[in-house]
Amino acid sequence: MQTEQLTTLITSWVPSQQPGVSKQYPEFILPADQVHFVAQSLKAHPETKMDYLFCLTANDRKDGFHVVYHLTSTVYHHVVVLKVILPDKENPSVPTVSDIWRSAEYFEREVYDLFGIRFENHPDLRRLFLEDDWVGFPLRKDYKDSFTLER
């Protein structure tokens, strides 16, 4: 599906969507409470069939945490990027999509481990790489610990 058609489709679901910065793939910025609905619809819609989530990650920006979803279809091979901006850096939280794609379950655990973003309704939200008693979230820009190399 072409970018224009995707834009029309997603705007019909979420009128408040914003176009993203990516020039490579069509990208849409969505409100946090809409992402689960849009993800589910993109997977179910016969013309998009986004059945494969190949990357889910986050980044720490000035305007908040960005949660980025890279989706593709194994039938049509078109890619779409969804983005959610979480301005609340103290207590960031977004609904899980692990009930739609199982791969998201582990991506979300990784994001929770390294960024501290909570995924609501996640079946097993624990730290993945670090120990359970680790203090802080290392990939946040303001993260400091006793052995950080200052630059």
Added chain:
Amino acid sequence: MDIELKEKEEYIINMGPQHPSTHGVLRFELCLLGEQVKYVIPHCGYIHRGIEKMCEHLTYPQLVHLTDRMDYLSAHINNEAVALCVEKSMNVEVSDRVKYIRTILSELTRIASHQLWWSAFGMDLGALTTFFYGLRDREKILDIFEESTGSRLTQSFITPGGLMGDVHPNFQKRVAEFIKYFRKKLPEYDQLLTGNVIFRERTKGIGIMSKEDAIDYGVTGPSGRGSGFHCDIRKIEPYSAYPFVEVNEVTLTEGDTYARYLVRIKEMWESLNILEQLVDNVPAGPIMLELKAIKAPKGEYYQRVETARGELGVYIVSDGGPSPARMKFRSPNFSNLFIINKLAAGHKIADLVAISGSLDLVIPDIDR
């Protein structure tokens, strides 16, 4: 002392983090009923080095060196992924010579990786001989790498803008010799293991993965293609010299351990075909672009490549500085690991070893 036997009770046992068949520091928490596995919980993080965080403090040519240490058996391909992503962001294109050499190195890496996997897989199942045969042939590829790049395992040869240096004058001759040599040796692999009755009994019908599960969990590479999931990035989003050559995607539909094994054996033949199309046609040209500074402009960039184990994604968020604001590696092994509970539940412990061997996990790539 009387020992009370409790055969009907479940018990929990740890496999790893130091266990020969986990191929690295990975721990499986197994729940067993007798010898049968009820469930497997993988615990990772034993070799987490924070490569993504380190990348935020390094320039692009510097951070290429860290990517070797993720999936160390696909070092060239990891370097290539970063190089392609940075080049895409700067909107520059390398010369055809660089593209050809990159693809030849990548395909050699793929063969070397599959050879080591084949060696270790045989050993997992109790066939020691495969290790000697596999490493004998892998040595030839490492010698080619050593001659041209100066290193055998962590080469860091492919860099944003081109290559670290030109390849050795012998390079093409030796690759051509290797293709001839390995075409003779590859049938031995089939004679030793593929046709072996014990091996077939151990692998056929074990750990069946459906295509839907492969897509749902994001299992890519030969493991996913063994279930009929068409996920070869060389076909979907061709990069470097792949558009110039004929690439045949190997897929099987059975989805069991034996199918994943066969896909890798067939991929070695396929890689030889690709190498044959490239090795005599390497054009002349510059090996490094003349760039003032290697900086990704402000924006977000994503590059997908096919490593020996599946889809590697490099995601760069840049503010325009010399180092990225955020670097994410979508590593293939990370996504391939977590299906193991679904595959191994209900099988014996020895089958779990066969299944985890057939997924071809490299642990530093999971943890990064």
